[in-house]
C-alpha cells in the first residue's frame with residue numbers, strides 16, 4: 001500500500017459566523033500531485049494554512065506522515081515546504097543572496113542548500129541579476145526555491161501559477177514534474193483554473209464554498225471528460241450486440257440499463273442510428289458529449305448549488 005503523507009478529516013475553519021472550510025476530508029499518498037481546485041474564496045488558502053500550522057483549525061484532525069499529536073505534527077512539519085504567498089524578497093539582492101538570507105534566518109545547515117534549491121527551481125544561472133529585475137515567472141520560481149531549501153518530502157503551493165504567461169506555466173509545471181519524478185516529492189498545488197493543472201496533477205480535489213465536492217484521480221477525470229456519443233435506447237444489452245457485431249467496436253460502456261457511451265464512430269452518428277433501427281433497437285436519443293476539464297468543474301459546482 002502507498003505511504004500516506006497527509007490525511008485531513010472533518011477539517012473546518014470558522015471566521016465568526018462564516019464557514020471558510022466546512023468539514024473537509026483530504027488524502028494524499030506519497031508521490032501524488034494533488035490539485036486543489038476552487039474559485040476565489042473557496043477555501044484553498046485556508047486549508048493550506050491549516051496544514052502548515054499558519055492558522056488553527058476550528059474542528060477536525062490532520063495527520064502528517066502518520067503523526068497526529070501536536071508534538072508529532074510539529075516534528076513532521078519539518079519535512080514540509082510551503083509557498084503560500086510570494087515571500088518578501090529583498091529587491092536589491094540577487095537570487096542567491098536572498099536565499100542565503102532565509103537560510104541563515106531559518107537555521108538550515110549547509111550553504112549547498114541554496115545552490116541545490118536554485119538548481120531545482122531552474123534559477124541556477126541568474127547570476128547577479130537583482131530580484132527587482134526578475135520577471136513574475138522568476139519571482140514565483142524563487143518562491144519555489146525557498147520552499148525547497150529544506151528538501152521537503154511534501155510541498156504545498158498556493159496558486160503558484162497565478163498570473164504566469166503560458167510559457168511560464170509550462171516551465172513551472174515541468175519543474176514540479178521533475179521534482180515529483182526525481183525526488184518523489186508529494187505535492188499539493190491549488191489553483192482556481194483546473195486546466196492549468198492538467199498534465200500535472202495525478203488527482204484532484206474540487207472545493208466550492210468551503211465544501212469538498214469530489215476527490216477524483218486524473219485518470220478517472222480524463223475518462224469522464226472523454227468525447228463520446230451517448231445513446232439512449234430501450235435495451236442496452238441488445239444495443240451492445242449491435243455495436244460489437246454490426247459496427248465492430250468494443251470501445252463503449254453501459255452506464256445505465258438504457259444508456260450507453262460510445263467512444264468510437266464519433267463522426268458517424270447516422271451509421272449508428274441505422275444499425276440500431278435495422279436490429280430493432282429503439283433509439284430515443286443520440287447525443288454528442290464530452291466535457292472539457294473546465295466544464296466538468298463548472299457542472300460540478302452548478303450541480304452542488306442546485307442540490
Ligand SMILES: Nc1ncnc2c1ncn2[C@@H]1O[C@H](COP(=O)(O)OP(=O)(O)OP(=O)(O)O)[C@@H](O)[C@H]1O
Pocket residue numbers: 015019020038039040041042043044045046047159192
Ligand atoms: N483571516 C480571515 N478572516 C475572515 N475571513 C477570512 C479570513 N481568511 C479567509 N477568510 C474568508 O474565508 C473564505 C475562504 O478564503 P480563502 O482565502 O481560503 O479562499 P481561496 O480559495 O484561497 O481563495 P483566493 O484564491 O481568493 O485566496 C473567504 O470567504 C475569505 O473571505
